[in-house]
Amino acid sequence: MKWPDSISIKHIALAFITGLLILVSVIGGFAAYQTRAVTRSLEQHNQNAALSELSAAVERLLSQTEDQAANLAQWDETRQQLVLPEYYTYWRDQRVYESGMLPPRFVRAALYDESGAMLAPSPAKISLPARLPARLPLYQSTSWLVDEGGHIALYHAFPVHNDERRQALLGYGLIRLDFMPALLHHEGLQFTDPASVHLTLKPGEVLAAPALLSRLQFSARPDPDQMRFQTILSRTLLALFVLLVATALLGFVAYNRLLVRPLRRLSQDIDAMQHGRFSTHPSRSQAMRISELENIRRSLYDYQLQLRELHGSLEHQNREFHSQARQDALTGCHNRRAYEEDWEAFRQELKTAPQGVAFLLFDCDRFKAINDTYGHAKGDRVLTIIADALVMALRANDRLYRLGGDEFATFLSRTTPAQAKQIAQRCQSLIDASAFTDLGISEPVGISIGIAFCAADQLEHIDDLPKQADIAMYTAKQPGRNRIALYGEDTERAAQALVASRETNALFQALSTPGMVEMHYQSIHGLPGRQVDYYEALARIRYNDDLIMPDAFLPVISNRRLETEFDLAVLHQVDADLSSGQLPTGIGVSINLSAQSISRPEIVSHLLELSRHNARHPLMLEITETSLITQMTEVRTYLELLRTVHYRIAMDDFGTGYSPLRYLVDLPVDVVKFDISLVNKLGQDNRAGQVVADFARMMSDAGYVLVAEGVESDTVLCKVESLGIAHVQGYLLSRPLPLAKLSANPAGLEAGASALA
Amino acid sequence: MRAYLLCLLISVFPAAAHAVIAKQDMRPGIPAGAEYLIGERSKPAVLLLHGFLQTREFSTVATLARGLQDAGYTVLAPTLSLNIPNRERSLACEAVHHHSLEQDVDEIGRWVGWLKARGHPTIVLVGHSFGSMQLLAYLSRTPDAAVKGYIGASLIEAQIGMASRPALIAQLENRVLSKRRALVTHALSFCRKYTSTPEGLLSYVRWDEAHVLAALKRSPVEVKLIMGDADDHLGQGWLKALQHIQAPMVIVQGASHFVDGQHEFDLLEHTLDFLEHVRQQGPAR
Incomplete structure (x- = not known):
């Protein structure tokens, strides 16, 4: 049997009352049983008392009869009658009764002579034997009973002597009693029912008096006190039971009203509160009669009010949070979470309401450079202005989502490609009209917009829209484009986009899979001897036996802000290569790092660990000059730290960035690598070439070690040598080689030269 | 004897x-x-x-x-x-006085x-x-x-109460002579109802x-x-x-x-x- 988890208080009350009634019934039954036992005991007692009483009565009657007989035997007048029986009838019929010797009722007497013959015949109505039974022992008193026509007669015969010494027998006396009347008339029987006293004798049977009692049938008289006791007890038990039942019912009703209902109400209220339903039922304010319950109700009521207020507050806050969670804090437009939710909901809606859908992806052109140049505050303002302009340009029901960074998106329902393009153009117009100059930004700020469209009958491709818009965006950002591209219409290089997508996958897989980043080493030669001084480690990604070049994945790194992660992967791989011992001892290695990574502690920590190779392979860090260094002080500190462990610092791509001179001033730069665009200027015999040459000479004079990279012609090489630039790098001398090939051909020069040749 | x-x-x-x-x-x-x-x-x-x-x-x-x-x-x-x-x-007075x-x-x-x-x-x-x-x-x-x-x-x-002794004697004698043996009851001495044979009572009444x-x-x-x-x-x-x-x-x-x-x-x-x-x-x- 399995007990229920919980039992209702009403059931408890019912069980209690039922148990109480059962208990009372059991007690009542036990009392009735005991009463019955007492009654039986009393009945037995009455029966015994009746037996004793009847025995005593019989004994008294016999004794009385014997006494009467004795008195008669000793009575002078009895003896006179036996001697002079002339007036015997007077004596028999009158004298014995008037003298008080015998009671007048139920008793008759007769005298017999010595031979047992009656002195005189008895009257006809009185049955007395004419002769005494011969078998009786008449020398003494003898009693016997006979049935005479339905009447039991008790006979007592006795001898009569002439004196007290019984020396001479005069005759006999006989007393006859109507037994039952004589027994019952004079005896005040209290315990014996007189009507029940009965003696049955067979016809002609003579019953000796001593055996009388055993043949006497009787029953006890119902004891009135006992009957009264039983009646009172029965009524009391019945009244008690009725009273208890009534009390139990009243108690149950009261219990139900005072406890069960209020508790049930409280329970329902608590359940409602648990499910967030706040009842305003008027009964809630009704007072309960039980003070403890009333306290609970009042507390619960107050608690409910507080909870309701709290709930309202929480709902408000939830709405706030929900709104905030779906809102971009900077621009005020919807954020990526809202985008995902709305996009999913919109997709579901399209299943029931097919329509043409356009997905627009917005990306701020050169926002990274703006951000790096003018600072994050102004970058944020730029984003805000762009967002405001986009919102204004969109239709009233269109929503603008900021997906991250400077990337925004929207999807237009019930539209056509033309309408989408029109809206995109309006967006661009408003942004172009925005006053970015008020922020101190003099250069133009614009956005590229990728559009993907899905007709109402092609909604099965709806999930491709974001990706298609991204491809279109890529197309729009291509130089020479008008910065708005519609997928399918403007994306001639859709295949490339697919490749790009493959490279993106390769990048993310490489970041999470050690070994996929493969380092190729390009030698840097000293001048004028053109000996290999060190190698620049250049990253490639090995993906499905293909080698993905940096120009394919670096934009992705830039867009995804994966510089640090990628640099870490590069450092891990360089560390592995250096540890492999495949590089010739004494040959240094130059490692490219983004400016953002220099300020990351994990990069610095790894560089410090990597510095253990400095003894065999002097290490150099190349910081790309095109990247904007915003945390100049921290970068300087880290670079100086790294220099203490013998890192040399090189400024890469010098001449293409934003603040080259500032970097040279503020940062501990040892080497300056002229960008290929500047190096190519050296080959030109014009003013630009002259400026570059003068600048290189000035840098050398200032103590910087110069490296000319991108040297691909002998003309440039000669110019570089003439300018006194210490090192040179380029396909003219060598191409980047994987470590395995580098081991086979440490110089790489021949390979590069031969390749160049 | x-x-x-x-x-x-x-x-x-x-x-x-x-x-x-x-x-x-x-x-x-x-x-x-x-x-x-x-x-x-x-x-x-x-x-x-x-x-x-x-x-x-x-x-x-x-x-x-x-x-x-x-x-x-x-x-x-x-x-x-x-x-x-x-x-x-x-x-007793009422006994048969024989x-x-x-x-x-x-x-x-x-x-x-x-x-x-x-x-x-x-x-x-x-x-x-x-x-x-x-x-x-x-x-x-x-x-x-x-x-x-x-x-x-x-x-x-032998007191007989207020009755006339001669009459009583005559009555008793009559009974005796006529041999009527029925008991008679009459006052005698301190007995108000003396029950006796006629001749017995007569013997005392005289x-x-x-x-x-x-x-x-x-x-x-x-x-x-x-x-x-x-x-x-x-x-x-x-x-x-x-x-x-x-x-x-x-x-x-x-x-x-x-x-x-x-x-x-x-x-x-x-x-x-x-x-x-x-x-x-x-x-x-």
């Missing part, structure tokens, strides 16, 4: 040591008993008779018997049978003879109340020569005051009456009548019919005086 000496009761008292119950058949089937208190041989024997329907156990008689025995007199106190075998209790005065006298005679047979030459008859009358009836017949004196204490006639006075006058022995002046059983003028015939009589002042209480001593004293007087008269004739 057969006489029985049934038993002797011996007690610690000297007098009781001389007490005997004597019995003899008065008539066939009618034995009667008497207490025989043995005294001095030199003194007269006393036959002491009880009153109407009483026995020798009656207090006046029993007390007087003990007093006489104490004084050295032999006393025989019989209980008249009244035709009842071994009667030992007083007989006896007569003649039978009473006969029994007295038998007891006188019993005493005489026991060697008592001088016998004094002492009766109380109705017994005095019965003794007087015995004296009026042919008394034994041994009888020397007679004391009648509270002597009384003894009226005159009959008694005549018997006194004709008494063959010396007579002494002891009467109480407070005896309310007596008829009016009875004492005067007795005085009128000059019967020797002692009237005890204040004594009732039963001469009880302190008057018992007067009764005893006067009886002893008479007995002493008889004893001094000499032995039997």
Whole structure:
């Protein structure tokens, strides 16, 4: 049997009352049983008392009869009658009764002579034997009973002597009693029912008096006190039971009203509160009669009010949070979470309401450079202005989502490609009209917009829209484009986009899979001897036996802000290569790092660990000059730290960035690598070439070690040598080689030269 | 006549040591008993008779018997049978009185003879109340020569109430003559309903005051009456009548019919005086 988890208080009350009634019934039954036992005991007692009483009565009657007989035997007048029986009838019929010797009722007497013959015949109505039974022992008193026509007669015969010494027998006396009347008339029987006293004798049977009692049938008289006791007890038990039942019912009703209902109400209220339903039922304010319950109700009521207020507050806050969670804090437009939710909901809606859908992806052109140049505050303002302009340009029901960074998106329902393009153009117009100059930004700020469209009958491709818009965006950002591209219409290089997508996958897989980043080493030669001084480690990604070049994945790194992660992967791989011992001892290695990574502690920590190779392979860090260094002080500190462990610092791509001179001033730069665009200027015999040459000479004079990279012609090489630039790098001398090939051909020069040749 | 000496009761008292119950058949089937208190041989024997329907156990008689025995007199106190075998209790008025005065006298005679047979030459008859009358009836017949004196204490006639004695006697005589044996009930002495045979009642009824006075006058022995002046059983003028015939009589002042209480001593004293007087008269004739 399995007990229920919980039992209702009403059931408890019912069980209690039922148990109480059962208990009372059991007690009542036990009392009735005991009463019955007492009654039986009393009945037995009455029966015994009746037996004793009847025995005593019989004994008294016999004794009385014997006494009467004795008195008669000793009575002078009895003896006179036996001697002079002339007036015997007077004596028999009158004298014995008037003298008080015998009671007048139920008793008759007769005298017999010595031979047992009656002195005189008895009257006809009185049955007395004419002769005494011969078998009786008449020398003494003898009693016997006979049935005479339905009447039991008790006979007592006795001898009569002439004196007290019984020396001479005069005759006999006989007393006859109507037994039952004589027994019952004079005896005040209290315990014996007189009507029940009965003696049955067979016809002609003579019953000796001593055996009388055993043949006497009787029953006890119902004891009135006992009957009264039983009646009172029965009524009391019945009244008690009725009273208890009534009390139990009243108690149950009261219990139900005072406890069960209020508790049930409280329970329902608590359940409602648990499910967030706040009842305003008027009964809630009704007072309960039980003070403890009333306290609970009042507390619960107050608690409910507080909870309701709290709930309202929480709902408000939830709405706030929900709104905030779906809102971009900077621009005020919807954020990526809202985008995902709305996009999913919109997709579901399209299943029931097919329509043409356009997905627009917005990306701020050169926002990274703006951000790096003018600072994050102004970058944020730029984003805000762009967002405001986009919102204004969109239709009233269109929503603008900021997906991250400077990337925004929207999807237009019930539209056509033309309408989408029109809206995109309006967006661009408003942004172009925005006053970015008020922020101190003099250069133009614009956005590229990728559009993907899905007709109402092609909604099965709806999930491709974001990706298609991204491809279109890529197309729009291509130089020479008008910065708005519609997928399918403007994306001639859709295949490339697919490749790009493959490279993106390769990048993310490489970041999470050690070994996929493969380092190729390009030698840097000293001048004028053109000996290999060190190698620049250049990253490639090995993906499905293909080698993905940096120009394919670096934009992705830039867009995804994966510089640090990628640099870490590069450092891990360089560390592995250096540890492999495949590089010739004494040959240094130059490692490219983004400016953002220099300020990351994990990069610095790894560089410090990597510095253990400095003894065999002097290490150099190349910081790309095109990247904007915003945390100049921290970068300087880290670079100086790294220099203490013998890192040399090189400024890469010098001449293409934003603040080259500032970097040279503020940062501990040892080497300056002229960008290929500047190096190519050296080959030109014009003013630009002259400026570059003068600048290189000035840098050398200032103590910087110069490296000319991108040297691909002998003309440039000669110019570089003439300018006194210490090192040179380029396909003219060598191409980047994987470590395995580098081991086979440490110089790489021949390979590069031969390749160049 | 057969006489029985049934038993002797011996007690610690000297007098009781001389007490005997004597019995003899008065008539066939009618034995009667008497207490025989043995005294001095030199003194007269006393036959002491009880009153109407009483026995020798009656207090006046029993007390007087003990007093006489104490004084050295032999006393025989019989209980008249009244035709009842071994009667030992007083007989109720309503009982069947199947006896007569003649039978009473006969029994007295038998007891006188019993005493005489026991060697008592001088016998004094002492009766109380109705017994005095019965003794007087015995004296009026042919008394034994041994009888020397007679004391009648509270002597009384056979009273019959307010009825006419002659009429009653006539009625009874009529019944007797006609042999109608049915019991009759009439007042007799202190019984208001005395149930008796006609001849038995008639035998007593004849003894009226005159009959008694005549018997006194004709008494063959010396007579002494002891009467109480407070005896309310007596008829009016009875004492005067007795005085009128000059019967020797002692009237005890204040004594009732039963001469009880302190008057018992007067009764005893006067009886002893008479007995002493008889004893001094000499032995039997």
